[in-house]
Amino acid sequence: MGLLSLLRKLKRTEGEARILVLGLDNAGKTTVLKKLSDDDISTITPTQGFNIKSLNHDGFKLNVWDIGGQKAIRPYWRNYFEQTDAMVYVIDSADRKRIEETGLELADLLEEDKLSGVPVIVLANKQDLVTALSPDEVADGLNLYSIRDRPWQIQACSAKTGEGLQDGMEWLVKQVRPTKK
Amino acid sequence: MFGLMRNLYLHLQKKSAPRSFTIVFLGLDGSGKTTCVAALKGEPTEEATQTWGFSSEKVEVAQSSVEVYDLGGAKSIRRIWENYYAEVHGIVFVVDASDESRLPEVKAAFEEAVSHAYARGKPLLVCSNKQDLAKAASMTANDLRDYLDLDSLKCNHLCVDCSAAGKEGSTPDESFLEGMAWLVRTAGVQYASLQARVEEDVRVEKEKQEKKMEERRLRVEKLRQERLEQAKA
Numbered sequence A: 001m002g003l004l005s006l007l008r009k010l011k012r013t014e015g016e017a018r019i020l021v022l023g024l025d026n027a028g029k030t031t032v033l034k035k036l037s038d039d040d041i042s043t044i045t046p047t048q049g050f051n052i053k054s055l056n057h058d059g060f061k062l063n064v065w066d067i068g069g070q071k072a073i074r075p076y077w078r079n080y081f082e083q084t085d086a087m088v089y090v091i092d093s094a095d096r097k098r099i100e101e102t103g104l105e106l107a108d109l110l111e112e113d114k115l116s117g118v119p120v121i122v123l124a125n126k127q128d129l130v131t132a133l134s135p136d137e138v139a140d141g142l143n144l145y146s147i148r149d150r151p152w153q154i155q156a157c158s159a160k161t162g163e164g165l166q167d168g169m170e171w172l173v174k175q176v177r178p179t180k181k
Numbered sequence B: 001m002f003g004l005m006r007n008l009y010l011h012l013q014k015k016s017a018p019r020s021f022t023i024v025f026l027g028l029d030g031s032g033k034t035t036c037v038a039a040l041k042g043e044p045t046e047e048a049t050q051t052w053g054f055s056s057e058k059v060e061v062a063q064s065s066v067e068v069y070d071l072g073g074a075k076s077i078r079r080i081w082e083n084y085y086a087e088v089h090g091i092v093f094v095v096d097a098s099d100e101s102r103l104p105e106v107k108a109a110f111e112e113a114v115s116h117a118y119a120r121g122k123p124l125l126v127c128s129n130k131q132d133l134a135k136a137a138s139m140t141a142n143d144l145r146d147y148l149d150l151d152s153l154k155c156n157h158l159c160v161d162c163s164a165a166g167k168e169g170s171t172p173d174e175s176f177l178e179g180m181a182w183l184v185r186t187a188g189v190q191y192a193s194l195q196a197r198v199e200e201d202v203r204v205e206k207e208k209q210e211k212k213m214e215e216r217r218l219r220v221e222k223l224r225q226e227r228l229e230q231a232k233a
């Protein structure tokens, strides 16, 4: 498990990709990133700024940016849009009350020029909780089917158990076209 | 003088401008939709990741430019299909002919799709896929046409044997590509009426969507206010 084994499997040999991880506060963004890196996930606190995880394999470099999602810092998200190759949008699938709110934030992101055409994977996180929404309920809550200008994918997952994370990242890395930077 | 000619030329060119088509791929998970789309693009059929969403590709079929939509077919994502029917000029339904146990599920999903108001009557290609597998022998295109009772549908339809991913390094399956060409030509013959229908249905859907989003914004704003007040108290 882990991002590095994924990179090995995909045999990407050149270039660099920048992946942006966004979503509301408490969605589990930082936990996802730590779990993918096989780090300890028991002491995670809300992110005030951002975390970066960089991975190298055979000259291919993957940079993953995890940005804090609290309401007060969402206006700063736009500082990170430049040169994004793919976006991970994490939601707390058990937070039914905020599903529409997170949908509106995503809708705003999809209208950003700098993110136009950027493939997006929605991580329907916290599937280990019994109240978690199913993929089609998430697609509906986020109005994903109004998207035509980019590929999108939903991945049901749990950052707690790690289930689904690898599959989701595999889809995402496949969407990234090789670039020379 | 030259300016005028140029103008006329451009005008004529516009009139005969190639029409563009939108076609959606439907079918259960694992039936081979993504593999079919890769074959259309002329790409090697590497192992596809399961689709849990949407992607679109621009391809050329029968000298026309075609945008194909590839959707996820798993049970808990299938509900998204109906959101794409309004804008398509034709439908491809892919079936894994080697898996007899799922045929009832195939039939139910198929019937629900083709009876939808926005899908009904549109040109339809059914692919009896995975014919390279011995188990598919009992479900050839003819069998599938009967099983799905295609002849009872009021639309132009064709059912083809298909093997989207066969032996390694095999070229895209001929009968599938011919089926696609048939679909695009058939949609081309009815283009004027199909396009009028698409435009009208898309307009209606867009209005509905906008209304839905507006209501959503109001609800979210209300919830936010409530949370703020709770926090104060």
Ligand SMILES: Nc1nc2c(ncn2[C@@H]2O[C@H](COP(=O)(O)OP(=O)(O)OP(=O)(O)O)[C@@H](O)[C@H]2O)c(=O)[nH]1
Pocket: A023, A024, A025, A026, A027, A028, A029, A030, A031, A032, A044, A045, A046, A047, A048, A067, A068, A069, A070, A090, A125, A126, A127, A128, A129, A157, A158, A159, A160, A161
């Ligand atoms: N049950 C469960 N809890 C999870 C899961 N993923 C994250 N959590 C918990 O959710 C809480 C928030 O996780 P974070 O990773 O800090 O969330 P975040 O999206 O980074 O939040 P911000 O940094 O504030 O934007 C923590 O208590 C996590 O332990 C999961 O898959 N299942």
Ligand SMILES: Nc1nc2c(ncn2[C@@H]2O[C@H](COP(=O)(O)OP(=O)(O)OP(=O)(O)O)[C@@H](O)[C@H]2O)c(=O)[nH]1
Pocket: B027, B028, B029, B030, B031, B032, B033, B034, B035, B036, B046, B047, B048, B049, B050, B051, B052, B071, B072, B073, B074, B094, B129, B130, B131, B132, B133, B162, B163, B164, B165, B166
């Ligand atoms: N033997 C054989 N295998 C095939 C054929 N077409 C597709 N497959 C295999 O069937 C599996 C599923 O194919 P996909 O194209 O991913 O199926 P899909 O319809 O896109 O499935 P979802 O994305 O889950 O809806 C893959 O392992 C393909 O390689 C075929 O004609 N013959």
Ligand SMILES: [Mg+2]
Pocket: A029, A030, A031, A045, A046, A047, A066, A067, A068, A069
């Ligand atoms: Mg965080």
Ligand SMILES: [Mg+2]
Pocket: B033, B034, B035, B048, B049, B050, B051, B070, B071, B072
């Ligand atoms: Mg697929």
